[in-house]
Amino acid sequence: AQSVAQPEDQVNVAEGNPLTVKCTYSVSGNPYLFWYVQYPNRGLQFLLKYITGDNLVKGSYGFEAEFNKSQTSFHLKKPSALVSDSALYFCAVGPWAGNMLTFGGGTRLMVKP
Amino acid sequence: SQTIHQWPATLVQPVGSPLSLECTVEGTSNPNLYWYRQAAGRGLQLLFYSVGIGQISSEVPQNLSASRPQDRQFILSSKKLLLSDSGFYLCAWSPGGGRLVLREQYFGPGTRLTVT
Numbered sequence: 001a002q003s004v005a006q007p008e009d010q011v012n013v014a015e016g017n018p019l020t021v022k023c024t025y026s027v028s029g030n031p032y033l034f035w036y037v038q039y040p041n042r043g044l045q046f047l048l049k050y051i052t053g054d055n056l057v058k059g060s061y062g063f064e065a066e067f068n069k070s071q072t073s074f075h076l077k078k079p080s081a082l083v084s085d086s087a088l089y090f091c092a093v094g095p096w097a098g099n100m101l102t103f104g105g106g107t108r109l110m111v112k113p
Numbered sequence: 114s115q116t117i118h119q120w121p122a123t124l125v126q127p128v129g130s131p132l133s134l135e136c137t138v139e140g141t142s143n144p145n146l147y148w149y150r151q152a153a154g155r156g157l158q159l160l161f162y163s164v165g166i167g168q169i170s171s172e173v174p175q176n177l178s179a180s181r182p183q184d185r186q187f188i189l190s191s192k193k194l195l196l197s198d199s200g201f202y203l204c205a206w207s208p209g210g211g212r213l214v215l216r217e218q219y220f221g222p223g224t225r226l227t228v229t
Contacts, residue, residue, distance in 0.1 A: 043220035044205075100216060
């Protein structure tokens with residue numbers, strides 16, 4: 001069975017500082033990894049995905065994520081946080097050979113001015 | 114470009130009343146469609162998915178049902194709502210072509226359901 005862990009319920013950072021939102025996964029075979037963002041009372045927005053290739057994936061709004069196979073991690077990063085980045089972030093995983101995404105429990109990011 | 118619509122945006126219904134939530138997708142054909150429920154602003158629970166008209170798979174036993182009467186229309190229903198049915202319901206689509214393949218999913222704006 002596949003699973004995703006987002007170990008932090010909430011991450012607090014100051015505006016202008018770098019941010020990291022952590023995600024670890026478990027899946028049979030090669031992983032297909034995603035990050036989504038959700039603003040209050042909105043649907044999820046796709047940020048980025050990793051299928052294969054470079055371990056550093058760049059996505060929307062200046063976000064990037066680093067795939068680490070040995071640590072089974074896919075942490076979301078941004079060099080300089082904005083107050084407008086404050087939202088709920090979800091990591092998701094699926095296997096190449098499968099057909100279902102499994103979502104993590106979400107991490108709330110709070111960026112303070 | 115593709116867009117996904119959900120309505121209503123919010124709904125307050127008494128216990129025991131019926132439910133019908135609608136989701137439609139524009140700008141694509143043969144999408145895979147999904148219904149999720151999000152409780153307490155956190156994790157997503159997959160309720161149903163569909164790879165084509167009339168083809169519905171359920172992930173969890175529950176008080177809800179789903180139907181896909183047209184290629185780009187997905188409906189979530191209940192005959193009698195329970196208090197526990199309250200939550201934020203999200204519809205999503207992904208490229209499918211008639212089979213369930215792993216792709217990124219694109220979500221609608223959601224429906225906030227409160228059962229009183």
